[in-house]
Amino acid sequence: MPGTLARRLLVASSLLLVVFLGLAGAALDHAFRQSSDRATRDLLMSRVLGLLAAAEVQPDSAISMRGDLPEERFYRPGSGLYARILDGAGQTVWASPSVAGWAPDDSLPVKPGERRYDRLPGNESGLARLRFGIEWELESGALPTYTVEVAESLAAYAAELGRFRREIGTWFVILGIALVAVQLWLLSYLLKPLGRAVDEIAAMEDGQRERLSDDFPSELRALTGRINDLVVQERSRTTRYRETLDNLAHSLKTPLAVLRSTLSAKGEPPPELAGPVDRIDDIVAYQLARATASGHHGLASETVDVTELAEATAAALVKVHGDKPISCELSIEPGLAFRGDRGDLAEVLGNLMDNAWKWAAGQVRVSARRHNGLSVVVEDDGPGLPPNPDALLDRGTRRDLRPGGQGIGLAVVRDIAADLGGSIEAGVSPLGGARICVQLPPERASGPAG
Amino acid sequence: MRLLIIEDETPLRASVATRLRDAGYVVDEAGDGEEGLWFAREYPQDLAIVDLGLPGIPGMDVIRNLREDGVAFPILVLTARGRWEDKVDGLGAGADDYLVKPFHMEELLARVQALLRRAAGWSHPVLVSGPVALDTRSQEVRVENRKVDLTSFEFRVLECLLMKAGDVVSKAELTEHIYEQDFDRDSNVIEVFVGRLRKKLDPEGTLGPVETLRGRGYRWTLPRAGQPD
Numbered sequence: 207m208p209g210t211l212a213r214r215l216l217v218a219s220s221l222l223l224v225v226f227l228g229l230a231g232a233a234l235d236h237a238f239r240q241s242s243d244r245a246t247r248d249l250l251m252s253r254v255l256g257l258l259a260a261a262e263v264q265p266d267s268a269i270s271m272r273g274d275l276p277e278e279r280f281y282r283p284g285s286g287l288y289a290r291i292l293d294g295a296g297q298t299v300w301a302s303p304s305v306a307g308w309a310p311d312d313s314l315p316v317k318p319g320e321r322r323y324d325r326l327p328g329n330e331s332g333l334a335r336l337r338f339g340i341e342w343e344l345e346s347g348a349l350p351t352y353t354v355e356v357a358e359s360l361a362a363y364a365a366e367l368g369r370f371r372r373e374i375g376t377w378f379v380i381l382g383i384a385l386v387a388v389q390l391w392l393l394s395y396l397l398k399p400l401g402r403a404v405d406e407i408a409a410m411e412d413g414q415r416e417r418l419s420d421d422f423p424s425e426l427r428a429l430t431g432r433i434n435d436l437v438v439q440e441r442s443r444t445t446r447y448r449e450t451l452d453n454l455a456h457s458l459k460t461p462l463a464v465l466r467s468t469l470s471a472k473g474e475p476p477p478e479l480a481g482p483v484d485r486i487d488d489i490v491a492y493q494l495a496r497a498t499a500s501g502h503h504g505l506a507s508e509t510v511d512v513t514e515l516a517e518a519t520a521a522a523l524v525k526v527h528g529d530k531p532i533s534c535e536l537s538i539e540p541g542l543a544f545r546g547d548r549g550d551l552a553e554v555l556g557n558l559m560d561n562a563w564k565w566a567a568g569q570v571r572v573s574a575r576r577h578n579g580l581s582v583v584v585e586d587d588g589p590g591l592p593p594n595p596d597a598l599l600d601r602g603t604r605r606d607l608r609p610g611g612q613g614i615g616l617a618v619v620r621d622i623a624a625d626l627g628g629s630i631e632a633g634v635s636p637l638g639g640a641r642i643c644v645q646l647p648p649e650r651a652s653g654p655a656g
Numbered sequence: 657m658r659l660l661i662i663e664d665e666t667p668l669r670a671s672v673a674t675r676l677r678d679a680g681y682v683v684d685e686a687g688d689g690e691e692g693l694w695f696a697r698e699y700p701q702d703l704a705i706v707d708l709g710l711p712g713i714p715g716m717d718v719i720r721n722l723r724e725d726g727v728a729f730p731i732l733v734l735t736a737r738g739r740w741e742d743k744v745d746g747l748g749a750g751a752d753d754y755l756v757k758p759f760h761m762e763e764l765l766a767r768v769q770a771l772l773r774r775a776a777g778w779s780h781p782v783l784v785s786g787p788v789a790l791d792t793r794s795q796e797v798r799v800e801n802r803k804v805d806l807t808s809f810e811f812r813v814l815e816c817l818l819m820k821a822g823d824v825v826s827k828a829e830l831t832e833h834i835y836e837q838d839f840d841r842d843s844n845v846i847e848v849f850v851g852r853l854r855k856k857l858d859p860e861g862t863l864g865p866v867e868t869l870r871g872r873g874y875r876w877t878l879p880r881a882g883q884p885d
Contacts, residue, residue, distance in 0.1 A: 456709040456736040460665045463734075463758035467671035470761050487758055491738050519740070522747035526754065528774050529781075549741045556740025 211400075212393050219389055227378050238370050242363055247323050250336035253277065253356045257289055261300070263342050267293065267350045269300040280304050286333075286359030294351040308357075315339065315353040326357065331364035333357045399423050403430055410437070411545070412509065448549075455494050462487055495553065495618045510544040510551050512574050512582075519555045520572070523563045532566055534559075537573040544580050545648065550622050557615030558584035558642050565589060569637055579628070579647040585635035619644060657772055657815060658682040658699060658833045662692030662718060663707040663734065672705070675761050676768065680795060680812055682836050689713030689721075696722055700832055701729050703772055705764075708735040708746065716749055723750035730771035734759070769793060776819035778880070783818050786878035788857060788865060790818055797857075804856050809834060813849045814857075817866060817876040826873035850874060 256276035261269050269291050279285035283306035291300040292315050316322050316339040326333040335357040341349050399422050409415040417437060418430040466483055469475035475483075513536070520534050544551050555572070562570045565588030573583045616630075619642075623630045628646040635641035659681045663669040666687070673683045684699060686692035689710045696704060704722065708715035719731055733746050733754040743754050752775075753767050769792045773781065783790045787800040795811060797804045806814065812834045817825055827846045834846075850866055857865055867875045 452709070452737050455738070459736040459757035460668060460709070464665060464667045464671070466758045467668060467675070467761050483758070491756070495738055515744070518744045518748055522744045525747050525752050528752075529770060529779060549739060552741035552744055553739065556744060560740075 212397060215393055216386075216389065220386060223382060223385055223389075227382055231374055231378055234374055235371065239367065242366060246334045246358070246360075246363060247336065250323070250334060250356050250358060251321070251338070253287075253289070253358070254336060254338045254354045257291075257354055257356065258340070261291065263344060263350070263352075265344065265346065267299070267344075267348075269352070271300070275302060284308075286361060288333075288355075288357045290355045292353040292355065296353075299352070313337075313355060315351070318351050325360070328359065331360040334360055334363070399426050407433070451494060451497055455490075458490050458494075459487075462490070492617065496621055508546075508548060510546070510548045512542040512544050512551070512580070513538045513540070515548070515551055516555055516559075516572055516574065519552070519559050522556075523559055526560075527563050530563065530566075532563055532568060532570055534570045534572065537571065539575045542574055542576060542580070544646070546626065546646070550626065551646075554582060554619050554622055554644055554646075555584075557619045558582070558644070561615055561642075562586035562588075562640070565639060567639075571635075571637060578645060581643065581645050583641065583643045585637050585641045586639040587635070587637040588639035590634055590638070591632055591640045616642070657702040657812070657819070658684065659768065660684045660686065660692060660695050660699075660701045660704040662686040662689060662704065662710065662715070664688060664709075664711055665707075672761070672764065675765065679765055679769075680808055680815070681768075682812075682833060684836065689715065689718040692718055693721055696727060697725065700829060701727075702833070703730050703732065703768060703775070705732045705734060705768070706751070708733055708737070708742070716746060719746070719750045728775075730775045732764075732767055732771060766793070772819065778819070783821075784881045785818060785821055785876065786863065786865065786881070788818070788863075788878060790815060799857050806853070806856060809849055810853050810856070813846070814853055817874060821876040821878070821880050824869055824873050824875050829873065 253276070257271075260271050260273060260276065262272050263269055275281065275289075277287060279287040280289055280302035281304060283304050285304045287302075288305050288308055289302040290298050290305060290313065292313060293299045294315055296313065296315050298313075316337045318339040318341040320337075320339045322337045324335055326335050335355065338354045338356075339351060340354065341351050343349055403418065403422060403426060406415055406418045410418070417434045420427070420431075422430050462483065466475075466480075466487075469479055469483065516536055516538055520536060524532070524534075559570065559572060562572075562584050563586075566586035567588055569587040571583075571585045573585075575581055620630045623644050623646060626646050628644065630645075631643045633641045633643070657680075659676055661669055661672055661676070661683060663672065663685075664687050669685055669687070673685050676683045684695040684701070686695050689712050692704070692706065692710075693713075695701070706715045706718055710718065713721075715733065715735075719733070722731065730752040731750060733751040734757060735742060735746070735754055736757045738756045746754060752771055755764055755767060769781065773779075773783065773792055781792050783792065789798045789801075790796075791798075792815075797806055797811065797814065813830060816830055816833045830846050834849075850868075854861075854866055857863065863878065865876060865878050867877045869875060
């Protein structure tokens, strides 16, 4: 599942929040309706009792009202408050003036003592109705039964419910927003150490830090401590690796040097011996240079000042090619840095600049700038590359190349560039000679090659 | 010219030393850094060849020590590591040139000659001074384009004087640049060599190339030439 931890947490807890608030809302709604239902029932009952208090039964069982009805709305037709009194046969014996034309079809009488509460569909919000059965003892000793029916419009109730729901809704929205906000704050508070770890790792990659700090929460410390250990291990492994290679180089090449000097001690060495020695020398030189290159990447890598290294290389070459008056122009973007291994960059600059020095008539130009990582261009005013320069850059030709030519140096540069995910290009310089351009991508995008 | 080679691999050191002696140099051999530093302090060296992979004091530290001692002679580094980072750092630490092992002996000799010559302020392999021309590569000496045959010792004396043309070279200095041990410090030998040189280079006595400064030594008097600047 893609996305960030923060998003996962936010989505999960927001879902939880919606479910929780939804259930709470439903429960509150239910409770409100229950209680207002009870209130309606009580209200209707009190109206029934009010009517009964005002009612008088005539000897002929007819009903009349003494004085005013308890509620003004009983007089207004369509006011939403209706009352009727039915006799035992279901015939209307009295109706409030408000009833005018209202006649629910199932106004059946109920047994004495029974209260029947129900709802009727009506205009807009419907009606709540209460029927109450009574027995009325007359002076004659007769016991006629009546049903008092009171119905009241639920419009007020519906309005109340609507108001309640709106209010609940508003509060829940406010509550929800507040909870999400708190959650976001909590999240950022919880994730802050993680963010700091990420920042510190970035700082390590940029070479501003040696290791992660030790004051992380204990849950993270297991991770950050391990990263620190890994970086230390990686650094010491690289150092050990280089030392091993150095030892290997020393123990391979010194005997070769002895062999070669012994061969040439007695004049011109026999070609059947000198040839293989040269060949072994070439292979050893190439493979060692290859193996030494691209020692480490990522967290264990360093920030290399390109200007400084190029200047040191130029100074070294001025010494080495002391008899050759070369004017070397360094045009390097100020503050340009290479993220990676100093040895790799030294190898690239050294080989390219040494070739340029060897072939140049009098002028060498080294330019470097930030372009998709690092772009280094080395040019000279020499005779230029052979007609098919790509052959020099081709892996297959490396064994046939003699040291001292463009050969091994370019092959090593090509391999380093390839290892770092970069490229090398050969062409013609405006100075008249060769122009080699090496492109090294930014490290984080490339990663180590297998 | 007196050279110092510091290399722990005995056969290699021996064959390099032999080749250098054949080429007319006085050679001190050291098997480790400590011995090398002793030779460098004890004898006036003109150049040192230092192997970087030395036991004990690492070659890089030997170079730094020498430079800290105020030593100005050129240093040629021998290294098994062909890494540019090491080359750049080594040259930055005070070395003047490097050779990656295994090297060709002639390449080593050419580098040594070039370094010596450059250190003496000569930028061309043929040292030309007046009508005298000394080719450091072929070890040929010509005066007005006439080849002059010199013995090995005479050649060494001439090379030493010519390299330091214009400066006074003491007899002791000349002796040390010609003999490996100081067992024979008879300055008369030097006088004999200088006398023979004068005769061979200047049979008519018109040039007067070598001046004798009483009690101080000798000086090459002819002006340097052929230096493309």
